[in-house]
Amino acid sequence: MQNNLPKITVVTVTYNAEQYLEQTIKSVIEQDYPNIEYIVIDGASSDGTVDIIKKYEKYITYWISEPDSGIYDAMNKGIDVATGEWINFMNAGDSFALNNVLNKIFSKTYNSDVLYSNSYYVNKDFQVIGEHEVKELESFFTSEMPFIHQSTFIKKNIISKSIFRTDYKLASDFDLFCKLYIQKYKFEYLPNVKIAKFLVGGIHTFNMVKYTSEALNSLITEYSDTEFLINNLSVIKSFEKYSNESLNLFPTILSSVLLNIEKTINSYNKVALYGYGLFGRLIYSQYFDKINLIIDKSISNKNIHLPIVNLQNIKNYDFDVILISLINKEKSVIEDLIKNGIPRDKIIYINLKDILNT
Structure with missing residues (x-):
């Protein structure tokens, strides 16, 4: 630990996202928290994404640019190399809500396994257009995510055992958190902080049928009742x-x-x-x-x-x-x-x- 504060790993997954990546990187490296490990996993982008990564290379703990089989494969690569106590996934286009988010959260200790909170929606110009309030955790049983994964922190030792399903294309984040909830891991809501700004219009927005089918399949597979x-x-x-x-x-x-x-x-x-x-x-x-x-x-x-x-x-x-x-x-x-x-x-x-x- 640095200054007795836990190391926080932030993973950014990106692919051909030069329009949005710099905003995401800046929101991470400008955090006033002193013990951050920052990992960037790029899927062999063909635009200017790698140039942006290199521009901020001295602030990035680890980065790689190579082909992958999708967003969840890339997120698993981030898990593999992470060494922090907690992991957050802040992917290209998303950002921390304020520069003091990590400091505000990790100025205290937790006995929980997953921390989660509210978020903002932003448009392609990074303007806030609304708020995402968390739902009750029982929403998992209606195939809905109670929160967005950008506004969560999960213990590294737990997610290393779970990782994301790569056969799912849209709902692997739901699958992972739903399984942890069913398995009685401890979730803790942070009421006084909005963690992330979430870019609307991503793949989940326009593929709701496939997302819901995958989420329902997780429920049916994982929940015995x-x-x-x-x-x-x-x-x-x-x-x-x-x-x-x-x-x-x-x-x-x-x-x-x-x-x-x-x-x-x-x-x-x-x-x-x-x-x-x-x-x-x-x-x-x-x-x-x-x-x-x-x-x-x-x-x-x-x-x-x-x-x-x-x-x-x-x-x-x-x-x-x-x-x-x-x-x-x-x-x-x-x-x-x-x-x-x-x-x-x-x-x-x-x-x-x-x-x-x-």
């Missing part, structure tokens, strides 16, 4: 009603259903989405260019730049069709829509029974 998952994950519960397939095949089934939705939704230009639960969010994430209205009485999401209305107000908006995302509730929803003046031929829904039996 499958009855709990079926009863508490409405999407799984709905699919199980119509299919005798193994629960382990659920992600594949989900993808098939979403492909069927794509064929339907592409027939329209303006779609009103009824319901914004897990399945509704999946549909919106994939077909946001078609959806111009969300009908849901219980949400208020600053990240949705669409009208969110209740049932009584939908006649005031223009749409070609209403797509119901609430599985197993279609009959009552259709009745309510018709009572509110919506013609039956402007209402569509997901017929799981027909899809899964084809």
